[in-house]
Amino acid sequence: VRFNYNDNYFNHKFQGIPKFGYTQMVKSIVEHENIAVELCRSFTQEMRTDYDHVFFSGALDAFYSCQYGRLEYRTLDFKKIICQSDYQGCAVMNYCSIDTPYTRITEHKYFSPWERHEASICYQEYSRECEAGDIPYYPVRRADKMDLLNKYLSRAKKEKNITFIGRLGTYRYLDMDITIAEALQTADVYLTSLYEQKEMPAFTVTV
Template sequence: MTDPKHILIVGAGFTGAVVARQLAEAGHRVLVIDERNHVAGNCHTERDPETGVMVHVYGPHIFHTGDDGVWRFINDHCTMMPYRHQVRAVVRGQVYSMPINLHTINQFLGTNLSPAEAQARITDLAESTITDPQSFEEQALKFVGRDIYEGFFRGYTRKQWGVDPTRLPAAILKRLPLRFTYDDNYFAHPYQGIPKEGYTAAVDSILRHPGIELRTNVSAEDTDTASFDHTVYTGPLDRYFQHRLGRLSYRTLRFERDVRPAPHQGTAVLNYCDEDVPYTRITEHMYFAPWEVQSFEKSVLYTEYSAAAGPDDIPYYPVRLIDDKALLTQYVSLAQNTPKVTFAGRLGSYAYLDMDVSIRRAMDVADMLKTSFDRNQPPKPFVHDI
């Protein structure tokens, strides 16, 4: 290895923590900063002082992956407890299981269809004239037909994204499965779980290395980046350039906290699909730690509202409409010509990334940086296409 580098990492979420750990283990010195007073970013968890429930402060996060290496890595830093994610949805006053499965289909249609019969019925309902769906709505109509689309997807999507589904890309819906069995497991990955002591403890463990210094309540704007050999920036891409080209669009979330006798809702996540209900879902956080459920007398619930992110809001989901993609291309061009900085993570690449994908991409970033340093070559600003 060449002389150790002094690396600044902006952001102590999963991406920043994993890059820091990999570089520190390779012998480099790393300073990790975060403007919040905690690590783990939007995955941050903490004990609710009133109830003792482990709360997912910025909304629920379920760890699921088919990546053996990522699963081994997270298990090196926490005890992963088994967790099977099940979602229920309220449509026109009735409760259904999600994602769409045989139970959902039979209940919604008032039928008792076998798997083959249900598949044939959905084929009949689907709009076969749509051969190359471009929008979310077209994908849904081709996927399940108008009745199921309007019941389960149209209103919820308008609330979640703030635009008509005709303006959203088809790829958003392609993430959701359609099952002709009674399997209501939300995720199909072989590895699923939640850290026993929460995500923040897991990220703390990742950052616990003699080559890593952590400073919270510190922003990139208040840090002398020129004194470092290289910077890994995991904050919002447009913020790094002081929004000089305009602001990329994000959705943000607002939560209303409520404490009720336990149990209250009876499930972790209850979606509200009807457009005239102003919130998108209610989450009951004790169910994200099923090994603890019996110990609580009070339960914490969060009612979730989605809105366009303003300048002072926490960005959650990149919108990535046509205008945003055009603006993103311009910011990527700026980034490509910014020396000594690599942009990474959900915000740095303006992409929706599950936790396991964030960890894998962070490993890729670290490998690229180590190789570049060893060869005395300038690192790439991005490792993955965005």
């Protein structure tokens, strides 16, 4: 709760996004000559033999076909709003009332104040429990579910030639700045392991 006119989404002292957006940033990464992108293809255990090392950013329980049971996640549904002017006057407006079915509205043009747009595109976000077939967005770490998580972590830590990364792979809530920092850290650990001819760990962070 804020009692001022600060409309920033985060409380960090320094905040920012890529100048040309995350789409352009990711595009620049995947267009590298050594990277091939395959869409609509699920990862299977059998595919591991095709690579010297795998970095898995999918759901930890899904990697093991939910053998011990499904971990808990939250998912999101989005409703698009198009208007020919401003909609809410800020990038993010949170709605905490139990009477409001959506949790927030994002008006994306306010993330890039250096751009000028007459019209606007917004999205309402509806949060709900993640079910089979949904896209898992938020890992839900609960004390009464830690035994189940620890079964997967214990098994994953024994794996060879694979490293679990990201929000889903490590089953932790991560903001984008931490996600990028950990990706760079993982790359450094991997390059060091190659140089020193040491085994790459299954996790490069504390889980």
